[in-house]
Amino acid sequence: MGGYFSDIFYGSKSLLIGMSITFREFFKPTVTVQYPYQTLKMSARFRGHIELIADEDGKPKCVACGMCQRACPSGCISLESVSVDIEVDGKVKKKKVLSKYDLDFTKCSLCGQCVENCNFGALEFSKEYNLASTRKEDFHFNLLKRLEERNA
Amino acid sequence: MSLTLLNVIVAVVIAIAFAAANAAYLVWAERRGAARIQRRPGPNINGPFGLLQPPLDGIKLMTKQLMIPGGADKILFMVAPVLAMAPAIMSFVTIPFSEGIAAHNMELGVLVIFAFASMGAMAILFAGWGSRNKYSVMASVRAVSQNVSYEIPMLITAITVVMTTGSMDLKMISMAQSGGFWHWNIFPSLQSPLMPISFIIFFICSLAETNRAPFDLGEAESELVAGFHTEYGSMGFGLFFMGEYANIVIGASLTTILFLGGWDCPFGMFPGVWWFLLKIYLLIATFIWIRWTFPRTTIYGLLNLSWKILIPISLFNLLLTAGLLKVF
Numbered sequence: 001m002g003g004y005f006s007d008i009f010y011g012s013k014s015l016l017i018g019m020s021i022t023f024r025e026f027f028k029p030t031v032t033v034q035y036p037y038q039t040l041k042m043s044a045r046f047r048g049h050i051e052l053i054a055d056e057d058g059k060p061k062c063v064a065c066g067m068c069q070r071a072c073p074s075g076c077i078s079l080e081s082v083s084v085d086i087e088v089d090g091k092v093k094k095k096k097v098l099s100k101y102d103l104d105f106t107k108c109s110l111c112g113q114c115v116e117n118c119n120f121g122a123l124e125f126s127k128e129y130n131l132a133s134t135r136k137e138d139f140h141f142n143l144l145k146r147l148e149e150r151n152a
Numbered sequence: 153m154s155l156t157l158l159n160v161i162v163a164v165v166i167a168i169a170f171a172a173a174n175a176a177y178l179v180w181a182e183r184r185g186a187a188r189i190q191r192r193p194g195p196n197i198n199g200p201f202g203l204l205q206p207p208l209d210g211i212k213l214m215t216k217q218l219m220i221p222g223g224a225d226k227i228l229f230m231v232a233p234v235l236a237m238a239p240a241i242m243s244f245v246t247i248p249f250s251e252g253i254a255a256h257n258m259e260l261g262v263l264v265i266f267a268f269a270s271m272g273a274m275a276i277l278f279a280g281w282g283s284r285n286k287y288s289v290m291a292s293v294r295a296v297s298q299n300v301s302y303e304i305p306m307l308i309t310a311i312t313v314v315m316t317t318g319s320m321d322l323k324m325i326s327m328a329q330s331g332g333f334w335h336w337n338i339f340p341s342l343q344s345p346l347m348p349i350s351f352i353i354f355f356i357c358s359l360a361e362t363n364r365a366p367f368d369l370g371e372a373e374s375e376l377v378a379g380f381h382t383e384y385g386s387m388g389f390g391l392f393f394m395g396e397y398a399n400i401v402i403g404a405s406l407t408t409i410l411f412l413g414g415w416d417c418p419f420g421m422f423p424g425v426w427w428f429l430l431k432i433y434l435l436i437a438t439f440i441w442i443r444w445t446f447p448r449t450t451i452y453g454l455l456n457l458s459w460k461i462l463i464p465i466s467l468f469n470l471l472l473t474a475g476l477l478k479v480f
Contacts, residue, residue, distance in 0.1 A: 018446060022444060023441070025188075
């Protein structure tokens with residue numbers, strides 16, 4: 001019989017404690033981000049799709065060595081280059097210049113091997129995470145064009 | 153058209169409008185309140201503070217097709233949502249909002265409201281049985297056993313109040329408590345020293361009778377999809393939803409009249425309908441607060457609470473009040 005009344009007493013007490021917690025929470029500020037209107041700033045180590053890094057002139061730092069292409073386990077990077085004659089200290093030298101850099105993001109597993117393998121610091125992860133589409137073609141990125149758009 | 157008929161029509165229109173407006177905006181209040189407790193903003197896109205959300209939800213529900221599942225009992229299936237809403241609106245007729253504002257004051261007001269309230273269980277039973285869905289049947293069995301077992305302590309506590317007042321007339325019960333909060337039935341009196349406990353029992357029972365969380369076993373989403381209204385879409389679901397909120401308003405009104413002095417002001421100033429509305433909305437806010445605090449009980453816990461705790465205590469209270477009424 002003693003257990004009966006103490007059950008009622010402690011039961012009611014715990015209910016009141018629960019209600020006091022929700023009462024206090026009611027007056028605290030909200031913590032959610034209003035997504036389409038506000039977006040979160042991604043952390044430094046966030047891995048989006050890869051992006052080319054520009055040098056001071058706005059040209060890609062990439063020397064078209066193709067290490068990233070070889071390192072990619074999914075085979076989603078394809079790049080092409082053309083050799084261009086440029087003058088350095090009065091001599092004409094041939095230099096490889098990146099002419100195409102395509103990323104097939106549908107295959108990418110975001111492993112980061114390409115960024116890891118780049119000896120020239122020419123690749124980075126973008127902070128883009130609003131990637132949703134109903135068409136496959138939207139995930140074939142032309143990174144050279146994206147770089148130009150970012151420079152503009 | 154005679155004047156009395158006109159009166160009846162006006163009263164019914166006002167009752168329906170009041171019930172519908174409350175149902176719509178209590179959903180909004182519930183969603184905003186829940187959101188605040190969970191530290192989110194809640195519906196805030198449509199209109200200022202999301203105030204246009206309820207009418208838009210209504211339009212959405214009304215433009216949907218009313219589907220009747222194959223093999224369902226068509227008549228019961230169609231009748232159930234109407235039965236959920238109609239008694240709730242009818243109960244508004246007897247509730248006195250203030251001394252002059254009552255559609256039709258009846259001498260047996262308490263009885264009338266309890267009679268209509270018990271029809272709610274029938275709507276749930278019809279809906280569950282008519283849907284031809286295992287989840288719905290299980291939910292309606294639960295809800296009916298719950299409603300039956302919580303009606304007993306609720307009625308016993310109501311009888312305790314009726315005995316001390318000596319009237320079943322809601323207006324008389326409310327008038328008997330006028331003149332300051334110390335006259336209210338919630339506080340212990342010489343005749344009935346356990347009144348605060350009766351109030352708590354009545355409040356718990358009105359939560360259970362309206363199938364509100366933590367006693368919403370009739371629609372236990374985590375176990376029974378959506379319980380008795382699993383098969384309902386469109387305005388069939390809308391009527392169940394509105395009926396639930398209309399019942400909450402009636403439960404709060406009844407608690408206010410029986411225990412909190414009706415339209416009486418706690419300090420004896422400006423008695424009027426606003427005190428009544430303030431009290432019922434405070435009670436409804438507590439309903440919402442409780443819903444978003446406690447998890448759902450089990451059916452065993454629910455029935456144990458009623459049969460092992462609420463009924464013995466309310467019976468003891470009834471006997472004590474009956475004895476003390478003889479003494480004093």
